[in-house]
Every structure is written in C-alpha cells, then in structure tokens.
Amino acid sequence: MTYPEQPPRQPDESVPPVSESAEVSGVPSATDPATAEHTHPAAAPAAPDDRGALELDYPLGQWQRISPKYAVIEQIGNGVTMLIVAVIAALVWWLNETPWPLIAGGAVLIILIITAILIPRRARSIGYLLREDDLLFRRGIMWQRFVAVPYGRMQLVDINRGPVARAFGLSELKFVTAAVGTNVVIPGLPLEEAERLRDHLVAVAESRRSGL
Amino acid sequence: MSSDFSPIPREPVPNADQPGVPLVPSSPVAELTDGEWHRMHPATPLLRGGVAFLVILGIVISNFRERLVAFVLPAWGGPEEYDPITAILNSPNILLILGGVLLFLLLMLVFFYVSWRMATFRIGSDAVEIRSGILFRRHRRAQLDRIQSVNISRPLFARIFAAAKLEVSVAGDGANVNLEYLHARDAEPLRAALLTLASGMQHRKAAAHADASAEPGTSKLERLVTDRARDLLAPELDIAQHEVSALVRVPPLRLILSTVISMSTVILLVTIGVVVYLTTRGQFWALFVLLPTILGVVSYYWNRIAKAMRFSVASTPAGMRIGAGLLSTINDTVPPGRVHAVRVTQPLLWRPFGWWQVQINRAGTSALNPAGSATTALPVGRLDDAAAVVGLLLNQPFYQPVRGLLGDALEAPRPRGFVGNPRRAAWLDPFAWKRTGYTLTGDLLIFRRGVVWRHLDLLPLARLQSLNTTQGPIERRLRLATVTAHTVAGPVIPQLPHMSTADSVALFERVSAAVTVAIGEDTSHRWAAARASAPVPEAPRIDLGLWEPTVEQEAALVAADAQRYPTADEAEQTAAETNQENTK
Numbered sequence: 001m002t003y004p005e006q007p008p009r010q011p012d013e014s015v016p017p018v019s020e021s022a023e024v025s026g027v028p029s030a031t032d033p034a035t036a037e038h039t040h041p042a043a044a045p046a047a048p049d050d051r052g053a054l055e056l057d058y059p060l061g062q063w064q065r066i067s068p069k070y071a072v073i074e075q076i077g078n079g080v081t082m083l084i085v086a087v088i089a090a091l092v093w094w095l096n097e098t099p100w101p102l103i104a105g106g107a108v109l110i111i112l113i114i115t116a117i118l119i120p121r122r123a124r125s126i127g128y129l130l131r132e133d134d135l136l137f138r139r140g141i142m143w144q145r146f147v148a149v150p151y152g153r154m155q156l157v158d159i160n161r162g163p164v165a166r167a168f169g170l171s172e173l174k175f176v177t178a179a180v181g182t183n184v185v186i187p188g189l190p191l192e193e194a195e196r197l198r199d200h201l202v203a204v205a206e207s208r209r210s211g212l
Numbered sequence: 213m214s215s216d217f218s219p220i221p222r223e224p225v226p227n228a229d230q231p232g233v234p235l236v237p238s239s240p241v242a243e244l245t246d247g248e249w250h251r252m253h254p255a256t257p258l259l260r261g262g263v264a265f266l267v268i269l270g271i272v273i274s275n276f277r278e279r280l281v282a283f284v285l286p287a288w289g290g291p292e293e294y295d296p297i298t299a300i301l302n303s304p305n306i307l308l309i310l311g312g313v314l315l316f317l318l319l320m321l322v323f324f325y326v327s328w329r330m331a332t333f334r335i336g337s338d339a340v341e342i343r344s345g346i347l348f349r350r351h352r353r354a355q356l357d358r359i360q361s362v363n364i365s366r367p368l369f370a371r372i373f374a375a376a377k378l379e380v381s382v383a384g385d386g387a388n389v390n391l392e393y394l395h396a397r398d399a400e401p402l403r404a405a406l407l408t409l410a411s412g413m414q415h416r417k418a419a420a421h422a423d424a425s426a427e428p429g430t431s432k433l434e435r436l437v438t439d440r441a442r443d444l445l446a447p448e449l450d451i452a453q454h455e456v457s458a459l460v461r462v463p464p465l466r467l468i469l470s471t472v473i474s475m476s477t478v479i480l481l482v483t484i485g486v487v488v489y490l491t492t493r494g495q496f497w498a499l500f501v502l503l504p505t506i507l508g509v510v511s512y513y514w515n516r517i518a519k520a521m522r523f524s525v526a527s528t529p530a531g532m533r534i535g536a537g538l539l540s541t542i543n544d545t546v547p548p549g550r551v552h553a554v555r556v557t558q559p560l561l562w563r564p565f566g567w568w569q570v571q572i573n574r575a576g577t578s579a580l581n582p583a584g585s586a587t588t589a590l591p592v593g594r595l596d597d598a599a600a601v602v603g604l605l606l607n608q609p610f611y612q613p614v615r616g617l618l619g620d621a622l623e624a625p626r627p628r629g630f631v632g633n634p635r636r637a638a639w640l641d642p643f644a645w646k647r648t649g650y651t652l653t654g655d656l657l658i659f660r661r662g663v664v665w666r667h668l669d670l671l672p673l674a675r676l677q678s679l680n681t682t683q684g685p686i687e688r689r690l691r692l693a694t695v696t697a698h699t700v701a702g703p704v705i706p707q708l709p710h711m712s713t714a715d716s717v718a719l720f721e722r723v724s725a726a727v728t729v730a731i732g733e734d735t736s737h738r739w740a741a742a743r744a745s746a747p748v749p750e751a752p753r754i755d756l757g758l759w760e761p762t763v764e765q766e767a768a769l770v771a772a773d774a775q776r777y778p779t780a781d782e783a784e785q786t787a788a789e790t791n792q793e794n795t796k
Binding site: 153 | 360698
C-alpha cells in the first residue's frame with residue numbers, strides 16, 4: 001500500500017530560536033498567504049507575525065481528510081441527544097406544570113442546534129498528515145489543536161467502531177503513546193483505510209523504535 | 213523453563229560446602245544472577261505480614277496496659293465492659309476460643325511458609341522473573357532493557373531483620389517486579405549486577421562484597437547484635453561502596469527549615485491567631501479547632517522530614533542514585549535516559565533563602581504509590597545543588613554550563629537565547645508574560661515560567677512523547693497560541709502559554725523535527741552498549757562550584773558550553789544569516 005508523497009524533512013537543527021525581534025531586521029518575508037503556504041516549514045521561523053489564526057505551513061490540500069459521512073454520524077448523535085432532552089423536558093413539564101423544565105430544555109436545545117450547525121465545519125477541520133518521521137493531527141475551528149507524534153513513540157493503535165459508525169462503515173483510530181496528553185483520535189475513517197493506516201503506523205513505528 | 217534461555221557467562225561459583233575451595237567475595241550475587249530460580253529471605257512472611265502483626269500486637273498490649281493500670285490503681289476504673297479480652301475471659305467457652313485462635317495462628321504460619329516456598333525469582337541475561345502465589349500462580353517477567361529504575365526500599369521493620377525489598381520498576385502502572393524480601397547484604401550488589409546486565413555492558417565486574425562483621429573472639433549472638441546495630445546506625449549512603457563520582461546532600465537543618473517555612477506554617481499561624489482572638493472574646497469552643505490543626509501540621513512536618521532526611525543524590529556507574537529516609541530508607545537508582553522531564557521550582561516563601569526544589573517525571577511511578585520521594589530529585593537546595601542534580605539527571609558531563617544556564621534562566625529578567633511572550637500576552641497574563649519563554653539547546657527543550665512560583669522545565673528531546681499547539685478564540689484575536697509538550701505522567705506539566713502565533717508554529721515545527729532526530733540517536737535502553745562504541749568523556753567530579761577543571765577540561769567545557777547554549781550575540785548572528793539566506 002502506498003501513501004501520497006509526504007513533505008520531506010530538512011535537517012535544520014542549527015537554527016537558534018528566533019523571536020519576533022528578528023523581523024525588525026527588515027526581512028521581506030512571505031506575507032502573501034499563497035507564498036507562505038508553499039514555503040518549507042523548516043524555513044518558517046522568520047515568518048511574520050501578522051496572521052492571527054494558528055496554521056502550519058502546509059497547503060491545505062496536503063492534509064488527509066476524513067470521510068464526509070462522519071458529519072452525518074455526528075448529526076445523528078446530536079439529533080438523538082436533542083430528542084432525549086426534548087422528551088425529558090416535556091415529561092418533567094407534564095408532571096410538574098412549571099415552565100422551568102421547558103426553559104432549561106430550551107437552553108440545552110439551542111446549544112445543541114448551534115452544535116448541529118457547526119458539525120459540518122468541525123468535521124471538515126479534522127485532518128492528519130503522515131510526515132517522514134511523525135504523524136501530524138489537527139482538529140477544531142474555535143479551539144484549534146495541532147499535535148505532532150513521532151512514529152517511534154507509538155505504544156499501541158486502537159480501532160474502535162460504534163453502532164452508528166458501523167452502519168456507515170466508518171471507524172475511529174486511536175494512537176496511544178506513553179503520555180496521556182497526546183490524545184490523537186482520528187474519527188470517521190472507512191474501516192479499510194483505518195486498517196491500512198494502522199498497519200502502516202505499526203510498520204513505521206517498528207523501524208523507528210527506541211526507548212520509552 | 214524455556215530452552216532458549218542462556219545463562220550469563222560467569223566465573224565458576226565456588227561451593228561453600230566443599231572444603232578447600234575459598235569463598236570468593238562476589239559469590240552470593242553471582243549465585244543469585246546465575247539464571248536459576250532462587251527463594252526470598254526466610255523472614256519474608258513475617259515481614260510482609262509485619263504491619264498486621266504490629267497492629268494486633270499493639271491492640272493486645274494497649275489492652276493489657278489498661279488491665280495493668282486497673283490492677284495497680286483500682287481507683288482508676290476497671291477495663292471497659294465491652295473489652296474483647298474481658299468478654300473472652302468471662303466466656304464459658306474459653307478453651308474453645310483459645311483453641312480456635314491457636315489453630316488460626318498455626319494455619320497462618322503454614323500459609324506463610326507455603327507462600328514463601330512457592331515464591332521464587334530468577335535473573336537471566338535479559339529478564340528478571342518472579343513466580344508466586346499458592347492457589348493463583350503468577351509468573352511475571354520484566355525485560356532488563358525496559359528497566360526504569362531499581363529501588364531498594366528498607367522499611368524500619370525490615371531493617372531490624374537485615375532484609376530489604378528490591379523493586380525493579382518498568383513502565384506501566386503496578387508493573388513493578390518486587391523481590392521482597394532479600395537479605396540486605398545481597399540487595400546492593402544484586403542491583404548493581406541487574407543494572408550492569410541491563411546496560412548491555414559485555415563484561416561485568418565482580419561486585420565487591422565486604423564482610424567486615426566477622427570479628428574473631430565474639431560470640432555469634434554478640435556479633436549478630438553488633439552487626440544489626442551497626443547497620444541501623446550506618447549512614448544511608450556509603451560513598452566508598454558505590455564508586456560515587458558526584459554527590460549532592462541535603463543538610464538536615466536546611467531540610468527542617470525548608471519544611472517549616474511553608475504554606476502550612478502560614479495556615480497554622482493564621483489559625484492560632486484566629487483562635488487566640490476568639491478565645492479572648494470568650495468563644496472557648498475555638499480551642500477545639502486548634503488541636504486537630506496542630507496535629508495535622510506536625511504530622512505533615514514529621515512525614516516530610518522523616519522521608520527526606522539524609523537525602524542524597526549521587527552519580528554512580530549504574531546511574532543516578534537517590535537515597536533518603538530516617539527510619540525507613542529508600543534508595544532508587546535511575547539509569548541514564550530514564551528521566552522524562554525535570555522541573556526546578558521555587559515556592560514564594562523560599563525566595564529570600566534562595567532555595568529550589570527539583571522534581572522529575574519518570575515512567576513507572578505508580579499511581580497506586582504516589583510517594584513524594586519517587587518524583588522529587590532534590591527536596592531543597594541552593595541553586596548550586598539544583599544545578600548539580602539537574603546535570604546528573606540529564607547526563608550533562610559538565611557542571612558549569614548547567615549552573616550558568618540555570619542561573620541565567622531562573623534569575624535573569626530576560627535571559628539570553630530565550631524566546632519570550634510578546635507584549636500583547638499581558639492581556640491574558642498580566643505579570644507572568646515577562647517570564648514565559650523557551651529555548652532549544654542541542655538535546656533539551658527548556659520552558660521558563662512563573663512569577664510567584666518560578667519554575668524551569670527541562671525536557672530531554674529523546675524522551676518527549678508528543679507536542680501540541682492550541683489556540684482558543686481569545687488567543688486568536690490577540691494572535692497568540694499555546695504550546696504543550698507531552699511527557700509521561702508526573703508533577704511536571706510542561707506548557708508554554710500565549711506565545712505569538714508565529715513563534716509557536718516555529719517552536720512546534722523545530723521541536724517536532726528535533727525530537728525525531730533525537731529519537732533516532734537515542735540508545736539509552738542499552739546505555740552502556742552505546743558507550744562502548746562511542747566513548748563519552750569521563751564525568752568530572754562535581755563539587756558545587758568548587759570544582760577546578762584542568763586546562764583540557766576547561767577547553768572541552770567551553771566548547772560544550774558554546775555548542776549547547778549559544779549566547780545572544782551568536783543567536784542573533786545565526787538568525788541574521790538565516791534571514792539572509794531566506795531573502796536570497
């Protein structure tokens with residue numbers, strides 16, 4: 001099995017940390033996002049500080065995306081939650097005849113509706129990138145999160161499938177290291193792809209193994 | 213037994229029973245590591261049940277004391293009516309009860325004996341194994357190259373019986389292989405042998421074993437008692453025995469003072485003040501609050517002092533040895549490359565004294581046994597001591613660079629070589645933003661943080677598990693982001709909040725690249741095997757700043773210093789060069 005050509009790594013360890021003060025030295029740098037995207041990540045330290053949003057210097061197309069069906073699964077889960085909340089609120093209201101359960105239930109429902117609106121974008125934000133020596137994972141729009149895990153740090157890979165996800169043929173891949181904080185869970189992978197990815201990860205981890 | 217098992221090469225073990233064959237000093241350990249199954253110390257059942265035994269004994273004795281007091285002073289009042297012993301004595305079935313107790317004791321004895329017979333251990337060339345259990349058999353095997361540390365723990369009770377517990381710690385919660393109990397004189401050489409095997413060193417030295425207690429002309433009992441007393445009173449660390457090349461000790465007075473100068477004392481003083489105020493106002497119930505508070509604080513003091521008294525950190529050939537304990541002692545040997553994160557920290561109240569504490573993250577510290585000593589590498593010390601300990605923890609061969617780095621990073625307002633927060637981070641961190649910063653040296657990622665609780669986190673790149681950068685909505689408006697490094701669980705949680713977005717992306721990319729390089733070069737799971745192929749400079753003796761290097765050492769030190777910790781000028785120069793390259 002093959003994975004698309006990944007951005008290579010340049011040995012660039014000698015560069016000392018460069019703070020913002022470096023930009024005072026008048027470097028005509030890649031303010032243009034189009035240029036910035038194609039700059040090599042290792043050459044990025046001197047990048048300008050103009051952008052606010054957190055983004056690594058890879059073309060967005062390079063990220064591996066998860067199945068669009070994942071958003072549907074999330075919507076189903078969200079819908080079920082909405083239904084349960086509505087039923088409970090109605091039940092309590094029917095038994096008590098005070099308006100409070102309806103107000104509380106309504107508040108929760110509004111949050112869930114906002115969630116439902118955000119789900120497609122949130123699902124689109126999830127992506128991963130198999131670099132030469134590590135796995136890059138991203139997710140989130142409001143709260144963005146990027147994780148880099150060296151392959152050699154893998155302790156185990158889990159593939160989980162919930163009932164709804166199974167109906168859509170999707171599964172979830174979990175990459176576990178010795179640190180709890182790593183928390184790399186790639187949802188919405190077609191089972192076949194999840195298994196291929198798992199085998200690939202295990203293979204590359206084996207070739208880069210070292211102490212804990 | 214597995215057929216592919218190959219015992220380690222060793223000298224022929226002399227048979228003690230055979231007359232004419234002299235006893236070689238190293239024989240007990242050579243026997244223990246011969247790849248055959250061995251039993252524990254015969255007193256093991258007693259020691260393992262020791263606590264329960266003491267509790268029962270205590271109950272019985274306290275009962276009899278009351279009885280005795282009542283007998284001598286009848287006016288004091290007789291024993292309580294529901295006293296179990298009174299109940300038994302008054303019972304018509306006294307013989308039946310006594311017989312039952314006797315039978316129970318006998319059964320316990322048989323059980324302990326059988327469980328001792330069934331518990332065996334074996335140390336081969338690549339693993340240590342234990343078998344235990346009577347009904348439920350357990351066979352546990354730990355790979356030697358997975359050892360995180362080897363701890364010799366000696367509870368007071370075991371010390372009296374000349375026994376010691378050897379805990380071979382591997383990563384994983386509750387995954388330790390505990391050899392409890394061994395004869396105390398075997399524990400130390402056995403650990404050395406285990407770590408030598410684990411290190412991948414091909415030729416091991418015969419562990420010297422001094423049997424100094426044999427003084428002619430004394431009776432056996434006298435010798436035994438002398439031996440035990442000498443052991444109990446002996447210093448926790450015997451330098452001559454361990455080939456110590458560097459040593460940091462905590463003076464008892466400093467330990468006591470540092471314990472007393474703490475938040476709990478402040479709480480105690482405040483409580484006393486409030487109680488005195490209330491009492492003068494006639495509210496005498498307040499006195500009842502005082503006693504539990506005083507008891508709690510005093511027991512906290514005692515716990516900390518008894519645990520950390522005689523604290524020493526020593527560099528030995530097998531790794532870093534941390535030893536401590538007044539009555540029950542612990543000494544843990546951590547091989548190179550087993551420390552995942554180091555934090556040098558200073559509580560606010562210690563600042564006038566210039567004291568620091570060093571904490572570490574390491575795999576294999578159990579959540580079930582959150583003993584403070586397992587993650588404390590230095591309970592209190594001056595910055596010189598802290599630098600020496602950090603140097604030992606991170607296998608930095610030279611002292612001065614580490615001291616320079618710590619002094620600079622912890623005490624300078626804007627240390628050289630550090631990338632800090634931008635000014636706009638003050639919106640989120642009004643005070644601490646000035647101190648937040650990071651630097652990346654050859655093999656370490658260093659985070660500096662904290663205004664009230666100053667601390668510095670040093671993370672060996674080869675041990676970093678993963679790296680994370682996040683940004684919330686407020687941070688996005690301010691063009692800031694947070695970077696978190698993930699290590700195994702422990703007191704050190706390295707996080708660098710509110711860096712400028714560009715800096716945090718740069719940090720993320722540079723560190724994630726450097727980590728993969730560091731992992732590729734890491735050979736610490738068989739640490740001495742690597743040393744054989746690529747010799748490292750002999751670590752000089754660290755004497756807390758008093759060390760005077762030779763000319764060659766000085767030169768090597770300066771070179772190492774320059775390489776590891778570039779000065780601000782050099783950093784700027786290299787940065788300028790890089791920028792020029794980028795513009796081309």
